[in-house]
Amino acid sequence: MVKAVVAGASGGIGQPLSLLLKSCQQVDELALYDVVNTPGVAADLSHISTPAIVTGYLPGDDGLKKALTGADIVVIPAGIPRKPNMTRDDLFKINAGIVQGLIEGVAQHCPKAYILVISNPVNSTVPIAAEVLKRAGVFDPKRLFGVTTLDVVRAETFVASIVGEKVPTKNTIPVIGGHSGETIVPLFSQAKPSVSIPSDKLDALVNRVQFGGDEVVKAKDGGGSATLSMAYAGFRFAEKVIKAVKGEKGLVEPSFMYLPGISGGDSIVKATGLEFFSVPIELGPNGAEKAIDVVSSANDHEKKLLEACYAALKGNISKGVEFVQNPPQK
Template sequence: MVKAVVAGASGGIGQPLSLLLKLSPYVDELSLYDVVNTPGVAADLSHISSTAKVTGYLPKDDGGKAAMKDADIIVIPAGIPRKPGMTRDDLFNINAGIVKGLIEIAAEVAPKAFLLIISNPVNSTVAIAAEVLKAKGVFNPQKLFGVTTLDIVRAETFVAEIAGKKTGSELTIPVIGGHSGETIVPLFSKISPSVTIPDDKYDALVNRVQFGGDEVVKAKDGAGSATLSMAFAGFRFAEKVLKAAKGEKGLVEPSYVYLPGVPGGEEIAKATGLEYFSVPVELGPNGVEKVTNPLTGITEKEQTLVDACIKGLKDNITKGINFAHNPPQK
């Protein structure tokens, strides 16, 4: 019996993500948690004729604990979305506080769950989650993931357009580093099967992968950010984690992880000087089986992108750790 939890299930990402998980044959019990509307979302989804039994919880009567108790996987898209003109930093204190609170509950009632963080800024919120788990004595780096799959999905889509491929999902494109702006590093030299990106399109393509979220914010004209594509990306990664937990082999996807705590991570930590970095992760029953060093054999252009990424990530990670230890007083 697999229990999946969506924390932030009533939001723009949470609702479509919950729908996709309800349809997954790998989920037996789907538990939804949010500050508003969760019983309604759960009732709506519970009429769908797929396996998962759905329940919805609100904060009253310790709803968070009831929702997450003994969960196998907890996906966290909770938080407020970015609005036009708003930087990811503007969101920081609100979303960081939300993630910290949710991880505190998870650490208590589901210490062995896979934890998938979608809430932005992922570069910082994953570090916050790790510090909370460390303080509670239940930190397992192999089970904590920052979901960066949307960057990969975008890269697949945009490269397929240039290469004339029918679908981007037939391409494997490592996108590494972090999950905002210039911390996102697409490694087009390592696309499989190989695709040549014309020189005159390279810079614009990199920029589009890095700032694709802005495209959506602008197109929605103040009414939201990337929610449907993010829900798909979150589901794609969650389902890979669940398949690997059931014993399926060869499942690899980049994810933002705590390098010193995962097999193969030390080498990348040494090369970057960072504790957190999104790298191709091979998944298994215990989460991260091993990570692959994507920095070998990259091009000069890619090295320049990596250098900029490392600079940005250092600050983001420090900010997350500082927040975990000294949250702003309300």
């Protein structure tokens, strides 16, 4: 039996993500939580003829406790969406508080659950989650994931259009670092199968992977951000975690994680100078089984990108830790 929870299930990411999880044959129970509309979303999804039993909860009447109790995996897309001219950092003050409250609930009601953080800015919200879990005495680095899969999905898609591959998922491209702007570093040199990117297209391709979110925000003309592609990416990662927990082998996906607590993580921490970093993670029954070091194999072009990544990420991570250790005055 697998109980999955979506916290922020009524939003632009939450609804399509919940739909995808309802369609997943691996999920037996799907609990939805949000501050508005969740019973309606749950009722709508409950009519779909797949095995998962769907329930919807609001904050009143111990809704968060009821949603989280017994959860095996908790996916968190909760928060406000990014608007035009708004950076992921602008979202910080609002979304940081939302994530902190939800993680406090997880620590209390389902401390052994696998936690997948989608809420932006991931570079800061994952350190926030780690600090909250540490304070509660239930932090397991192997079970806290920052979902950076959308960057991988974009890299696969954009490369496929350049090289003429009709099935983008046949391209395996490590995308490492963080999950915003220059902290996103695609390692095209380590693509499998290998790909040849024309030199006159490389910089534009890197920029498109790094700032693909801006492309969507602009195209939606102020009407939203990357919700559908993010829902797909969140589901892709969640499904891999569920399959790995059930015993499937060989599942690897990059994720933004606290590396000192993961096998293979220490060498990456030493190379980057950062405890939180996204690298390909081998998934297993306990969550993150192994962090795969692709940093040391970066080429000269990628090393320059990584230098900018390290500097930006350091500040993002510190901001998240600081938010919990020294809460802002209300």
